[in-house]
Amino acid sequence: MIKKTTVRKKIKFVIKRWAKKHGFLRVLKSISREKYAEKISASLIYALLSSIAVNCFFQPGNIYASGLTGLSQILSTLSERVLGFGLSIAVIYYLMNIPLFILAWKYIGHKFTIFTFITVTIGSLFIELIPVVTITQDPIINAVFGGLIMGLGVGYNLRNNVSGGGTDIISLYVRKKTGHEVGSITMAINVVIMIFAGLLFGWKYVLYSMLSIFVSGRVTDAVFTKQKKMQALIITSHADKVIGMVHKKLHRGVTCINNAEGTYNREQKSVLLTVITRAEFAEFKYWMKKTDPAAFVSVAEDVRIIGRFVDDDH
Template identity: 60%
Template sequence: MKKSKLYRRFRYLVRRRTRRFKLFRVLQSISKEKYDEKISASILYGFLSAVAVNFFFQPGHVYASGATGLSQIISALSSRFLGVNLPVSVTFYLINLPLMVLAWYQIGHKFTIFTFITVSMSSFFIQLVPEVTLTNDPIINALFGGVVLGAGIGFALRSNISSGGTDIVSLTIRKRTGKNVGSISLLVNGTIMLIAGVTFGWKYALYSMITIFVSSRVTDAVFTKQKRMQAMIITNHPEQVIKKIHTRLHRGATMIHGAEDTYNHEQKAVLITIITRAEYAEFKQIMQKTDPHAFVSVSDNVHILGRFVEEEN
């Protein structure tokens, strides 16, 4: 009996130490990346989302897309029907907490850690920034709120971080099924507009549609996550470049031997690889370190036929 208790205690301690060591390894791997850029983007997104919510959405009774819009709806309904003034920052955080648990187990640890930082920054700034009424015109509030929020989302995507919410659900389903699930975002946004219309009047649903449209257009203008780029590399050191592309970007490459420089008649190799816009900054670093004298041509927004995997971490 004593042996059994000791054995269970031993197994518990081993599992606990294993979890701690796993988290330590995740944090250690993050420290090797450009984490300062991602944290800066998280802070910027948090501030811009707070400006959008407290300067435009809340004063104009306009509702944003995704988790931000849901948190606004819950806050407004709790105040109207329950008499409880539930802050938008609190509801936004509560919506994202179970989703981050899902992301930790289904998407990836680094992704979850940076999402947690981004959500925390957004909640913090929404609570910190005071609510200011710049104008009572709901259309102006919808337009400018959409611009500010869309810019924040675009800058976040440029650093390959997520603002949480429906992104986590979509990425989880895509990882399990291999399909892009745009209907989730459509369903959530449709629900937000429906509740806004039924509860506060259909004109507010129309204003929210304006916000969602403008926000998505500005996000695309700042950064499009699905944008792919083709890089053609002419180099004297193909093996070193390929090794870094494989290990750092987890991308494949096609190598063409026997290319000749017509000026010096040197034999070179031509490498062709496809990367995402989010990986472009790291790709430039790889080329500067492995072969700063290589000739690199990058074509923007290329179309792909075939399997192309997007890294979620």
């Protein structure tokens, strides 16, 4: 008879070998403690807000969210009507994300996948643990407040460059492979959600769900717009170090103006110009402090770009 300790050792060995082979441990070591704290706090806030939106507004009001959350609601409702018992929304949502984790790890990025996995895991747990509470039976109030709270969670998540999984992964994969924006994919999923909302609850709930998705989208844009461009002007005495950081960490180009002179103490400086997305700002700020804490940095928001700019923040 094989001892339990021997089995545990073999399992640990297999997991360790898999992690080493796929670079999992190397990726974890490359992420700073500050990044962990920042992104996990964003994941927790997103998980709390999204679970409140789903369990306190969407479910009591028969309102469907957008993306995979909405599809999970549909499958849960169908299972209740066909099987006689409702499958957990959290479990369905998590299972649908598992193949997407594999896709993201292979084609999008390891760090992105790790934090997406953490976010989806915490979010699923919160949806499962927070009880369904009926605050109001008014579908319009449920649609507006559910969309508002969900939009706040998604916007805060994106602001910290963290993904909630689902259609985000599909969109990034297609964009990486084709170079095209893929809003049509999200739109197609939402159309399916609307059709099922109409068939299951009546077509008036299609309007309520559309209202919720609209409010959620507007609030997300108000909190954070992923495609917003920012121009950073950097005055530094260590131009090579800063340029190397921007190239290596952010994969952005830099325009350098040498032999600039500060009028206060007549020191020779370099002026660097680079354009980043709003999603990259937190990372840019973090690495600037690490690379040259004495640099003067001025950031202009929502700049317009004419010419080639690769909008890929992952």
